[in-house]
Amino acid sequence: MIINHPLLGPCDAQEFTYKGDASLINRPDGMAEGAEGAFYDYAYLRDNPAGLHRELWFHEQGDRSWLVVTRNTVTHEITKVELARDVARNMGRST
Amino acid sequence: MRYSGFRVIKEALSGHKGWEPAWRTPEPKPHYDIVIIGGGGHGLATAYYLAKEFHQHKIAVIEKGWIGGGNVGRNTTIIRSNYLLDGNEPFYEFSLKLWEGLEQDFNYNAMVSQRGILNLIHSDAQRDAYIRRGNAMLLNGADAELLSLDQLRREYPFLNFNDARFPIKGGLAQRRGGTVRHDAVAWGYARGADSRGVDILQNCEVTGFRIENGQCKGVETSRGFIGAGKVGVAVAGNSTRVMAQAGMRLPIESHVLQAFVSEGLKPVLPGVITFGAGHFYCSQSDKGGLVFGGDIDGYNSYAQRGNLPVVEDVAEGGMALFPGLGRVRLLRMWGGVMDMSMDGSPIIDRTHIDGLYFNGGWCYGGFKATPASGWCFAHLLATDTPHPTATAYRFDRFARGRMIDEKGMGAQPNLH
Ligand SMILES: Cc1cc2nc3c(=O)[nH]c(=O)nc-3n(C[C@H](O)[C@H](O)[C@H](O)COP(=O)(O)OP(=O)(O)OC[C@H]3O[C@@H](n4cnc5c(N)ncnc54)[C@H](O)[C@@H]3O)c2cc1C
Numbered sequence: 001m002i003i004n005h006p007l008l009g010p011c012d013a014q015e016f017t018y019k020g021d022a023s024l025i026n027r028p029d030g031m032a033e034g035a036e037g038a039f040y041d042y043a044y045l046r047d048n049p050a051g052l053h054r055e056l057w058f059h060e061q062g063d064r065s066w067l068v069v070t071r072n073t074v075t076h077e078i079t080k081v082e083l084a085r086d087v088a089r090n091m092g093r094s095t
Numbered sequence: 096m097r098y099s100g101f102r103v104i105k106e107a108l109s110g111h112k113g114w115e116p117a118w119r120t121p122e123p124k125p126h127y128d129i130v131i132i133g134g135g136g137h138g139l140a141t142a143y144y145l146a147k148e149f150h151q152h153k154i155a156v157i158e159k160g161w162i163g164g165g166n167v168g169r170n171t172t173i174i175r176s177n178y179l180l181d182g183n184e185p186f187y188e189f190s191l192k193l194w195e196g197l198e199q200d201f202n203y204n205a206m207v208s209q210r211g212i213l214n215l216i217h218s219d220a221q222r223d224a225y226i227r228r229g230n231a232m233l234l235n236g237a238d239a240e241l242l243s244l245d246q247l248r249r250e251y252p253f254l255n256f257n258d259a260r261f262p263i264k265g266g267l268a269q270r271r272g273g274t275v276r277h278d279a280v281a282w283g284y285a286r287g288a289d290s291r292g293v294d295i296l297q298n299c300e301v302t303g304f305r306i307e308n309g310q311c312k313g314v315e316t317s318r319g320f321i322g323a324g325k326v327g328v329a330v331a332g333n334s335t336r337v338m339a340q341a342g343m344r345l346p347i348e349s350h351v352l353q354a355f356v357s358e359g360l361k362p363v364l365p366g367v368i369t370f371g372a373g374h375f376y377c378s379q380s381d382k383g384g385l386v387f388g389g390d391i392d393g394y395n396s397y398a399q400r401g402n403l404p405v406v407e408d409v410a411e412g413g414m415a416l417f418p419g420l421g422r423v424r425l426l427r428m429w430g431g432v433m434d435m436s437m438d439g440s441p442i443i444d445r446t447h448i449d450g451l452y453f454n455g456g457w458c459y460g461g462f463k464a465t466p467a468s469g470w471c472f473a474h475l476l477a478t479d480t481p482h483p484t485a486t487a488y489r490f491d492r493f494a495r496g497r498m499i500d501e502k503g504m505g506a507q508p509n510l511h
Contacts, residue, residue: 073397
């Protein structure tokens with residue numbers, strides 16, 4: 001698989017480490033009400049869809065950026081690649 | 096019809112006209128006491144033991160394709176009980192004991208071959224870990240044997256003992272481990288279940304559950320609604336998709352694992368060997384092909400095929416261990432989709448929906464578990480209590496911090 005890195009262009013997927021579902025960006029607030037249940041969901045449960053999947057890849061042997069890759073789990077086709085930083089910022093996280 | 100040597104001779108003399116199909120092709124009935132979803136090894140074994148050991152009646156196995164077309168017919172057929180943790184080892188040893196009597200039990204030649212499995216040791220730390228594992232195995236009534244370098248050189252002279260990076264220092268052997276003809280396991284259980292009245296419904300896909308007031312009443316299928324007193328799900332790599340139809344999210348990711356078979360060779364490999372410093376394991380089939388595999392591809396996948404980097408990684412592991420492999424030509428390779436769980440261990444449990452039971456999360460090691468998984472799932476379905484060897488395989492172990500994590504990797508399925 002080739003991942004089209006937003007900054008570096010096409011890179012072999014082998015340069016990356018795979019983390020999993022991109023919802024792992026949304027770490028729950030440990031101080032909030034119901035944090036225990038929220039952390040259980042966050043740490044252990046997955047949607048695991050057959051079809052489009054947004055997932056985190058770490059460019060370990062490259063620029064060490066985290067990417068959100070949209071990939072089809074049935075065909076392995078990659079349709080979108082974003083910097084995880086941009087995705088998090090668009091959701092209102094940090095500045 | 097009972098199979099025997101006598102029967103083969105009798106049929107040979109009468110032109111082989113007396114053989115019957117090994118199982119029927121029945122039409123679905125409107126209602127069964129117990130419906131098992133998934134005609135892989137686990138689903139078929141469950142139905143077989145439900146009928147034979149737990150004396151249940153009116154059972155159906157529902158399979159979307161053909162039985163044996165899933166992982167049970169795609170794996171590298173290794174059986175063993177060399178686990179470390181208490182939650183696992185008694186269960187896998189129970190399974191190995193069932194393998195030992197299986198062919199007599201279901202009257203089918205599954206070519207169970209206890210040719211032994213050898214895990215190689217490449218460092219002093221690894222030797223300590225394997226001694227500990229061997230002791231855990233012995234404590235649970237399994238066999239384990241630490242092999243010295245001299246013994247290894249005698250038994251496996253073709254290994255690359257002096258590899259510069261990963262020299263071989265010894266090995267942990269389980270002589271009772273080995274290989275089994277995988278398709279025959281599906282067929283043997285199917286025939287045994289069918290002959291006890293189980294309906295095996297092929298080309299019948301489950302598309303939904305009928306759940307009323309928290310009670311599962313049956314399944315919607317591509318061949319219409321089928322009512323059920325109890326429903327057991329054993330669909331391996333499709334666990335997430337099927338359980339989503341009951342509104343459940345699982346601690347599971349689906350991943351692809353590849354396997355490889357070489358051209359046929361004269362006997363070269365006496366048993367199963369596994370590389371201790373990388374991901375590579377290999378055995379030789381009775382047809383002569385070297386059957387080998389390695390790591391999972393490592394990303395979520397429902398495609399029954401993998402990518403080339405893992406092919407390269409497996410080939411490198413093989414060459415580091417067994418340089419003679421370089422002269423062998425590869426004949427076939429394929430992939431299977433597995434349900435990788437959050438701690439690398441399976442689940443055999445009830446759900447919060449009455450009458451709905453789940454069996455899954457077998458990762459890349461569920462073939463060896465087939466007999467015990469079937470037996471324990473049948474036990475749960477028939478008695479509503481877990482089998483003593485499967486009490487740890489609960490859904491709530493993650494919430495309660497009681498993971499069964501052999502590798503100590505945490506909630507990261509591609510590392511188990
Ligand atoms: C390449 C590879 C190598 C492996 N090597 C080993 C090994 O050496 N040793 C070992 O112990 N394990 C090994 N495994 C793991 C082992 O094969 C699996 O854990 C085990 O076979 C899974 O259980 P099963 O046989 O019931 O699965 P399957 O045979 O996959 O059965 C599940 C069935 O459910 C059906 N199904 C799915 N969805 C539906 C639906 N909606 N309706 C109806 N039916 C449905 C599928 O069609 C399938 O037939 C390997 C796996 C792979 C892929």
